[in-house]
Amino acid sequence: MRAAAVATLALLLAAACGGAKKDADSPENTEESASSESAEAASSAPGPSAAAADEAPAGKAVAGDDGPKKSTPCGGFDLPDLASVLAQSECEVAGATPGAAQDVKDTLEIKVVPDSPSIAPGATATITVTFKNKGKKDLALDFVVDPEPHFAFELYTLKGARVDRPSGSEPSLPPEVTSAPQPEPKIARIKLAQQGTARLTLKWSAVKYKWASKERAKGAVPGRGYPKDPAGPLPKGKYVLRVVTPLTGVFEGVDHEISQPRIPITIAPMP
Numbered sequence: 001m002r003a004a005a006v007a008t009l010a011l012l013l014a015a016a017c018g019g020a021k022k023d024a025d026s027p028e029n030t031e032e033s034a035s036s037e038s039a040e041a042a043s044s045a046p047g048p049s050a051a052a053a054d055e056a057p058a059g060k061a062v063a064g065d066d067g068p069k070k071s072t073p074c075g076g077f078d079l080p081d082l083a084s085v086l087a088q089s090e091c092e093v094a095g096a097t098p099g100a101a102q103d104v105k106d107t108l109e110i111k112v113v114p115d116s117p118s119i120a121p122g123a124t125a126t127i128t129v130t131f132k133n134k135g136k137k138d139l140a141l142d143f144v145v146d147p148e149p150h151f152a153f154e155l156y157t158l159k160g161a162r163v164d165r166p167s168g169s170e171p172s173l174p175p176e177v178t179s180a181p182q183p184e185p186k187i188a189r190i191k192l193a194q195q196g197t198a199r200l201t202l203k204w205s206a207v208k209y210k211w212a213s214k215e216r217a218k219g220a221v222p223g224r225g226y227p228k229d230p231a232g233p234l235p236k237g238k239y240v241l242r243v244v245t246p247l248t249g250v251f252e253g254v255d256h257e258i259s260q261p262r263i264p265i266t267i268a269p270m271p
Contacts, residue, residue, distance in 0.1 A: 075138070075191030079198035082131070086149040086188040086246075096142070096187040101251040107135035108250070110261045112243055118266040119206050122233030127153075129200040129243055129261065133192035140191045141198075142249040146183040146223070152244040153204050154260075155234070163234065166211045170226045174218050182223035187248070204241065206234045206267050234267050241265045 072084060074091035085091060108131065115126040129151075133139040143149050155164040172178075192198060210231035220227050242262040252258040 074189065075193070075196075077193040077196040079190065079192070079196075082129075082190070082198045082200040083149055083151070085190060085198070086143050086145055087147070088188075089147075091188045091190065092145070093142075093187045093189045096189070101249055103251045104139070104141075104258065105251075107133060107139055108141070108258070109134050110258065112241075112261045112263045114204075114241075114263065114265060117264075118268050118270075120233075120270045121206055121236060121267055123270075124203055124205045125265075127202045127204050127241075127243065129202065129245070131192065131198045131200075133194060133196050136194055138191050138193055139196075140189055141247060143188050143190075144185050144246040144248050145188045146185045149188065149246045150224075151200065151202055151246070153202075154242040154244060156240045156242065158238055158240065163239065164208050166209050166228055166231070168211070171211055171214075171217070173220055173226055174214070176218060177220045177222055180222045183221075202243070205230070208232060208234050236266075236268045238264065238266050 072079075072081070072088065074085060074088070079085055111130045111132070113128045113130070115128075119125045131141065153164075154162060156162055190198060207230045209228040212227040212229045216229075217227055240262050241264075242260050244260050247259040250258050
């Protein structure tokens with residue numbers, strides 16, 4: 001009788017162990033299933049998708065695993081990427097319009113430096129523009145954005161003739177472009193600390209341009225003029241490269257010597 005009781009107890013223990021093991025092995029209790037459920041819950045939860053993160057404007061914070069990222073400050077001692085700073089809505093001054101021009105002759109230094117003083121015809125150079133506050137107090141600078149800042153190049157001969165502009169008069173834009181609403185220009189403001197700098201890196205190609213086709217002009221951005229396309233390398237020679245910046249609200253002459261800084265550059269075949 002005692003042996004029968006022991007056998008019965010053994011059977012009960014085996015059944016209990018077998019049942020527990022069966023539950024652990026069941027699909028709904030495996031670690032892989034738990035991870036899948038967590039991933040499914042995460043994917044259904046509201047939040048920025050990968051596409052939304054890729055499309056986020058420069059300077060905007062995108063929520064990630066480490067929490068919201070801070071946007072770039074609108075001022076300070078060193079602004080290494082001025083274009084990204086100006087593109088931030090946080091740097092826009094609500095209701096501001098270009099007011100009385102400030103005299104920055106003794107406080108603002110603008111340098112334009114190419115990666116090489118000579119460039120091959122049709123090649124591309126890296127141009128660095130640096131704004132430096134030489135004054136003894138913070139310097140506020142305003143830039144026009146709509147909604148992003150626009151920087152452009154113009155190339156001139158040493159006698160002042162424009163050489164990279166398409167020949168002939170600028171064509172008329174298609175009606176669907178001229179009738180479309182234009183972006184509203186706004187003012188973005190940075191504040192450079194004493195001896196502080198703001199830098200901008202741009203690409204410039206030693207090519208001439210032609211007016212784009214009428215078909216491509218249908219996709220032109222309202223307010224930006226008729227689009228242009230590259231039309232071959234520029235001839236060798238010595239030129240003056242002008243950087244047209246959206247800097248505004250500064251006192252300057254008719255030649256825009258402050259908002260449109262310039263440098264000599266040579267176009268020549270590379271040895």
